[in-house]
Amino acid sequence: MSHDPSAEKFSTRAITAGRPARAADSELNASISLNSTFTAGGPLGYGRYGNQTWSQTESAISALEGGQTLIYSSGMAAISAAFSIFPHGATVVASNQGYSGVMTLLNQADASGQLKVRFVDVADTQAVISSLPGADLLWLESPTNPCLDVAELPELISAARAAKILVMVDNTFATALTQRPLEMGADVVMNSVTKFLAGHSDLLMGSLSTSNTELFTKLENARKFNGSIAGPFEAWLALRGIRTFPLRFERSCQSAMILAERLSTHPKVSRVRYPGLPTDSQHARAVKFMETFGAVLSFEIVGSGADGDRLCDSSSLITHATSLGGVESLWERRRRWPIESPSVPENLIRLSVGCEDVEDLWADIQRALASI
Numbered sequence: 001m002s003h004d005p006s007a008e009k010f011s012t013r014a015i016t017a018g019r020p021a022r023a024a025d026s027e028l029n030a031s032i033s034l035n036s037t038f039t040a041g042g043p044l045g046y047g048r049y050g051n052q053t054w055s056q057t058e059s060a061i062s063a064l065e066g067g068q069t070l071i072y073s074s075g076m077a078a079i080s081a082a083f084s085i086f087p088h089g090a091t092v093v094a095s096n097q098g099y100s101g102v103m104t105l106l107n108q109a110d111a112s113g114q115l116k117v118r119f120v121d122v123a124d125t126q127a128v129i130s131s132l133p134g135a136d137l138l139w140l141e142s143p144t145n146p147c148l149d150v151a152e153l154p155e156l157i158s159a160a161r162a163a164k165i166l167v168m169v170d171n172t173f174a175t176a177l178t179q180r181p182l183e184m185g186a187d188v189v190m191n192s193v194t195k196f197l198a199g200h201s202d203l204l205m206g207s208l209s210t211s212n213t214e215l216f217t218k219l220e221n222a223r224k225f226n227g228s229i230a231g232p233f234e235a236w237l238a239l240r241g242i243r244t245f246p247l248r249f250e251r252s253c254q255s256a257m258i259l260a261e262r263l264s265t266h267p268k269v270s271r272v273r274y275p276g277l278p279t280d281s282q283h284a285r286a287v288k289f290m291e292t293f294g295a296v297l298s299f300e301i302v303g304s305g306a307d308g309d310r311l312c313d314s315s316s317l318i319t320h321a322t323s324l325g326g327v328e329s330l331w332e333r334r335r336r337w338p339i340e341s342p343s344v345p346e347n348l349i350r351l352s353v354g355c356e357d358v359e360d361l362w363a364d365i366q367r368a369l370a371s372i
């Protein structure tokens with residue numbers, strides 16, 4: 001019987017995808033193609049147009065998200081490339097809170113007239129649908145960074161499609177193991193590969209995946225000429241990370257659930273935001289279409305912003321740093337960043353749960369909470 005990769009479970013696909021074809025003495029792993037140019041006559045031509053190492057990483061991401069994938073030098077480069085295919089002054093409907101880098105980019109694009117942005121509360125399904133008429137793009141991020149709001153993806157994607165509005169979903173927090181927007185009908189799914197897919201906090205990369213060949217060609221051309229390409233070494237490292245992504249993610253999601261439960265009964269914590277908690281305002285919606293609840297949670301401490309900074313500084317296992325999705329747990333007070341939205345509470349701590357033993361993490365969190 002011939003091997004059918006699309007019949008495999010995702011944890012298997014992460015291991016089998018993006019390998020060189022089998023032959024006697026063929027390489028098991030893609031090699032790192034360090035070339036700025038290629039002998040004439042082939043499909044690649046030049047190092048800004050294509051690279052064999054990128055292709056292997058791209059096919060592995062496609063094996064998880066579906067469609068065809070393009071990788072970029074960072075998540076923000078992927079998002080900028082996605083926005084760049086719209087004409088000047090195009091209208092975008094986007095969440096009024098989400099990853100601060102995207103919020104900054106959208107605000108800048110709106111101020112310069114590059115895009116007209118209609119900011120909406122993405123957890124308010126009717127408000128999002130009401131703001132769609134006449135828009136060119138619905139940009140969704142769910143769950144949102146760092147407030148963990150959940151957008152009603154299946155309904156919003158169908159509504160945008162019915163109105164012939166392109167839908168793009170930032171799937172960084174959820175990943176393909178939680179939800180697959182392309183299967184729900186989205187046109188493009190974006191990942192900050194920097195986070196869970198690569199998983200070791202040692203590189204930056206972004207990806208866009210689409211099942212629409214016309215859109216793929218547009219995006220590929222955009223990458224060729226805006227030049228925001230990934231380095232071959234980063235592509236190789238990311239693929240190495242993807243091999244263990246399902247294993248890491250499963251462990252981190254389990255630990256995140258346990259920590260969310262324990263934090264929600266801690267006297268120094270006033271609120272925990274994690275869609276997996278039955279008491280969370282987003283839970284009823286999340287269970288409808290999310291297969292896991294992710295490995296990032298946010299909580300508000302009983303205390304000030306300064307107490308939050310002290311908390312993050314006083315942990316010995318969890319590192320006080322921005323970013324998320326690595327094997328090592330990280331936390332930070334999001335409002336320490338001037339670009340973070342004022343709608344994010346000053347005392348909100350975002351915790352990215354890594355792969356350490358959950359009891360060690362809990363002991364560290366308890367010690368740190370005792371210090372404030």
Ligand SMILES: *Cc1c(COP(=O)(O)O)cnc(C)c1O
Pocket residue numbers: 074075076077099101102141145170172173192193194195204205206
């Ligand atoms: C980190 C992040 C990005 C940006 O990705 P970079 O790789 O840092 O450029 C975009 N969206 C979300 C939700 C993120 O967490």
